[in-house]
Amino acid sequence: MLIAQNIGFAIIAAIMIIGAIRVVTTSNVVHGALWLVVVLAGAAAQYVLLAAEFVAVTQVLVYIGAVMVLFLFGTMLTRSRIGRDSGLNNTYWKLGIPVALALFASMAIALVDSFGSEKMPTDGAIVNTQQISDQIFGPYLLPFWALSFVLLAAVIGAIVLARKD
Amino acid sequence: MFVNQFLILAAILFCIGVYGVIARKNGVMVLMAIELILNAVNLNLIAFSMRNGSVDGQTFALFVIAVAAAEVGVGLSLVLLIYRNRRTISLDDLSEMKG
Numbered sequence: 373m374l375i376a377q378n379i380g381f382a383i384i385a386a387i388m389i390i391g392a393i394r395v396v397t398t399s400n401v402v403h404g405a406l407w408l409v410v411v412l413a414g415a416a417a418q419y420v421l422l423a424a425e426f427v428a429v430t431q432v433l434v435y436i437g438a439v440m441v442l443f444l445f446g447t448m449l450t451r452s453r454i455g456r457d458s459g460l461n462n463t464y465w466k467l468g469i470p471v472a473l474a475l476f477a478s479m480a481i482a483l484v485d486s487f488g489s490e491k492m493p494t495d496g497a498i499v500n501t502q503q504i505s506d507q508i509f510g511p512y513l514l515p516f517w518a519l520s521f522v523l524l525a526a527v528i529g530a531i532v533l534a535r536k537d
Numbered sequence: 538m539f540v541n542q543f544l545i546l547a548a549i550l551f552c553i554g555v556y557g558v559i560a561r562k563n564g565v566m567v568l569m570a571i572e573l574i575l576n577a578v579n580l581n582l583i584a585f586s587m588r589n590g591s592v593d594g595q596t597f598a599l600f601v602i603a604v605a606a607a608e609v610g611v612g613l614s615l616v617l618l619i620y621r622n623r624r625t626i627s628l629d630d631l632s633e634m635k636g
């Protein structure tokens with residue numbers, strides 16, 4: 373059942389995991405940003421696999437389009453070394469490995485325990501963009517307004533913080 | 538397709554992001570690790586949206602994307618401000634709050 377989807381999932385998942393590990397281990401800030409693009413594009417592909425095409429397109433526009441430009445500008449303006457930089461990890465970076473492994477072990481146990489071998493529904497209702505917009509401008513109208521104020525505050529805050537005077 | 542394959546992929550990405558937040562010293566790299574964590578959460582939301590046949594998960598994911606964009610904007614301007622005042626973005630050097 374759904375062999376093509378499973379093969380696609382496996383390939384994309386492997387690329388995403390390799391990309392994510394490179395983001396947190398690379399010694400070059402610009403390479404880290406570019407590996408992050410790989411992970412974000414893989415996430416968009418997984419959203420398509422999960423029949424969420426509008427979120428996938430938004431992911432490409434906002435993350436790969438806007439957030440990546442912000443990261444590259446941040447790298448440039450803080451004059452991080454363009455190239456290898458051995459000072460990217462802090463002194464106790466090795467502590468992160470057991471913390472991450474313990475966290476993953478507990479989450480994996482909980483997930484296997486609660487979902488086991490439950491399958492995704494194959495005949496589920498197809499969610500289209502119109503339903504998402506009905507949802508946002510219906511029951512979620514108030515959070516949507518609040519979010520627009522959050523974005524406004526973030527824009528003004530970023531200008532105030534980064535202004536030179 | 539199992540439900541768990543997406544959830545465990547998201548858990549792996551989340552843990553890699555947590556490792557990045559702990560291990561990195563450079564402010565920009567810490568923000569990148571936070572993006573990894575937020576993406577793992579989004580993947581979970583979309584997976585549950587499909588499992589439950591509901592639109593709510595996708596709506597939440599869109600909200601998370603918008604908040605993440607605002608967070609990166611403010612976070613990077615903070616890093617920029619720290620760089621301007623201290624000439625470094627190494628988070629180890631910001632130790633004024635040590636008791």
